[in-house]
Amino acid sequence: PQWLQVLNHRLWLVIVICIYATFAGMLMSGFAVGTVTSVEKRFGLSSTETGAMPSAAEVASAVVGVTASYLGDRGHKGRYLSVGALVMAVGAFTYSIPHFATEKYVVASFSSNYTDLCLVNSSLLSGSCDASSSVSSNSYLRNFFFLFLISQLLMGAGNNLIWSVGTTYIDENVPPVSSPLYVSSLFVISIIGPSLGYIIVGIFLDMFVNWPEAAPPGLTPQDARWIGAWWLCFVISAVCLLAASIPLFGFPRKLPGYEEYKRIRQEEAKATNRIDKGYGNSVSDFLKASRDLFKNVPFVCLFISGTFEFLAVNGVTWFFPKILETQFRLPSSEASLTVGYISIVGGCIGMLLGGVLLRVLKLKGRGATKLTWIIGICDCIVFTVFLLGCNNLPFAGVTSPYGSNSVNAVNLTASCNTDCMCNNVKYNAICGSDGKTYYSPCHAGCTSSYVDSNRSATIYHNCSCIQNVNRTKYSYDAIQGSCISECPQYTLFVIGASISMVSIMAKTVPSIEAIMRCVGDDQRSYALGLVSSLVRLAGNIPGPLIIGAFIDQSCILWTQECSSTRTCWLYDSRNLANYLYGSMIFVKIVSVTFFILSWWFY
Incomplete structure (x- = not known):
């Protein structure tokens, strides 16, 4: 309609895509991450299993990303983004289905037919394992793991399009000289999404999982058995993404000024010998375009460094709230809020810093690659903050003996019980x-x-x-409740982690700028999509699996329930810190090395 043509402008395009990115970020990096511990407890999953969930999302992102980003140069990018938002909405609602398909969560010690007191010489077997009991008949819960994987596949499929198709959709419809700032704005806004997600999930996790039903008297969020209303986050995300898909569908394929901006970009490409070869006119060009990209040494180095960068970032990010819970004795809600504050402060400053440095220093291709490895070295130095953490408090039979006995292995049985x-x-x-x-x-x-x-x-x-x-x-x-004690290193860690977040995010815009300027104009969308997809396959998939395995390895108190569900109640915080730092610092050093090589061969 004519009355809506006022929205046919690059500023409105950027605003709508940013809104989509915000909702997607809330879902993928806020809600899904902040509820990991709650989902593990509710459905009896290990960290290795929950680490497979984001890996499923990355598989879908990779498959959809390569195809859609290549066809994106030939098709309607706005329509692709609209469909992506719809698919994410379906995935978000699917993620919440296990809550509605299960019985209400019951804490055994608050059940009328259960006691966990010492019953000496009694015929009643304390806490007996009765398969017919409502307290313990939850063997089917683990089957929902596969539904979580399916929902992650759907969410990952839609999320990839923002950073491949969405970025180039903005870039080709804005003046080239202003492109870094517009792209930087998209990534800054994308940081707000996860940050808001962490903050919102922190609020919902203070609400009992059976909401609107109240928690049993005496059960508080500080109790390890507490599970918050994790499912509400995903219902909200589904509604928001559905709403975002509507305006995306209405934008035209080419906005006013498109042809002029394309001419300027082509002149810049000729000046740097990045010639437009006319790819994207037929599907048969796919192999030719791929071959040319992998013969481009700077592009390959940027791809490899991005792979290792994402391996470190995505692995730690997925379990970041849980790491805080373990290392600094925080409840789930407070850990999510802390991650939200770190993300919104460090992430926004980092994204803005990367874009501003490119603009102020007038850095193009090769200059952008130099900026990435300089920031990368700073990131390696600051990452030592992850060695901080508080030692475990005494736990009878695990980290501390019963009476005068010594602790050689976990043994909860002593002469007194x-x-x-x-x-x-x-x-x-x-x-x-x-x-x-x-x-x-x-x-x-x-x-x-x-x-x-x-x-x-x-x-x-x-x-x-x-x-x-x-x-x-x-x-x-x-x-x-467990014994508690303040952790003096917590404040120092939050400051250091915020600085680390700044350095991580500051590399994003320069690396994207370097990729877009080291290839021809007709390959930019495909180059970004290919990098995004392959980085997700080679970097993001193993990241959460590796960190999840380290977390499980650090567990020193597992319990086996009647339903065969397995829950970890206590982790060795010192071992976990060493595992995290040792593996991730190695990955970051490799990433910096290839950033340097990309600058050298540019």
């Missing part, structure tokens, strides 16, 4: 007045308890494993 029949008792950590955390009241030998309304917590007495209680200081033997 041998007669308590604790074998099938579920995890319900309590903090003893001796400063140790116990797996459950049964494992602490507690025989009586009551709910303290003032503390909103359960108080335990007559605990045979807790000795030498200072009665002038404590009126009880133990209290519900």
Whole structure:
């Protein structure tokens, strides 16, 4: 309609694509990442299994990205983006289906037919494993893992189009001299999406998973058994992405000024011997275009460095909230909020810094590659902040002995609780007045308890494993929840991680600028799409799997439920820090090396 033609302008195009990128970022890098721990607990998944979820998204991104980005130079980019938003909306809603298809979440210790107290010489088997019990009949939950994979495939398929087709759609419809700033704006806005996602998910994780039903009295977000309303995030994303697809469908293939901007770009390409060879007129040009790209040494070096860069970034990002929970003893909601603040501050500053440096220093192709490796060296130095973390607090039978015994291996059974029949008792950590955390009241030998309304917590007495209680200081033997202590390194880590985020994001715009200027005008969309897809296959797929395996390897307290679900309740924070730093610093050094080579051969 004529009254809508006022929107047929490059500024509105950039705004709408940025809105799409914001919603997509909220979903892929905010909601999906922030809810990892909740999904693991609810469906009994290991970190290696949840690490396979983003890998599924990357497979779809790679397959769709190569095809769509190549055809994007021949087709209607706006329509491709609209379809991508619709597919992501379907994937987001699919991700929430397991919540609606399962029974309500029940915490065993709040069930009327269950007790985890020490029952000495009783015929009642404490916490017995009864397959017919509503508390333990959850063997089907793990099957939803495959539905999560399918939803990630759908979300990944739509997400790739923003950075291949969307970037070139903007670049070809704006003045070439202003392209770096427009592209930089897209990436800055894209940082806001994940950051908002982390903040919003932090709010939802403070709401009980059975919302609008309230949590049982005494169960708080600080309790390891707490699961927040993770599913609400994905329902919201589905609605937002559906709305974003509508205006994307309405933009024309070529906006006003397209032909003039193309002429200027072609003149710049001739001046740097990046000749337009007319690719994109037929599908038969696909192999020729691919061959020319892989004969381009700077392009290949940028591709390899991008692969290693994404391996490090995507691996850590997927588990970042969980890493904070483990290393600094944070609840899920606070960890997500922290990641959100780090992302929005460090990410926005980094993206703007990369674009501004290109503009102020007037850097093109070769200059942009030099900027990437200089920033990369700074990134390697700052990354040492990931060695920070707080040591584990005493946990009876795991990191600290029962009484005077020594701890050579995990053993939750001691002479003080041998007669308590604790074998099938579920995890319900309590903090003893001796400063140790116990797996459950049964494992602490507690025989009586009551709910303290003032503390909103359960108080335990007559605990045979807790000795030498200072009665002038404590009126009880133990209290519900793990023992807590402030972590003095937390503030320093947040500052260092924010600086690290700045250095990581500052490399993004210069590397994209370098790729677009080292190939012909007719290959830019395909080059970006090919790099994006291959980087996702070679870098992003193994990243979460590797970090997930390291997290599982760092677990020192697994539990096996009646339903065969497996949950880790305690990690060795020092081992995890060493695993993360050692593997990721190696990857970052390789990335910097190939950035230097791309500059050398440009």
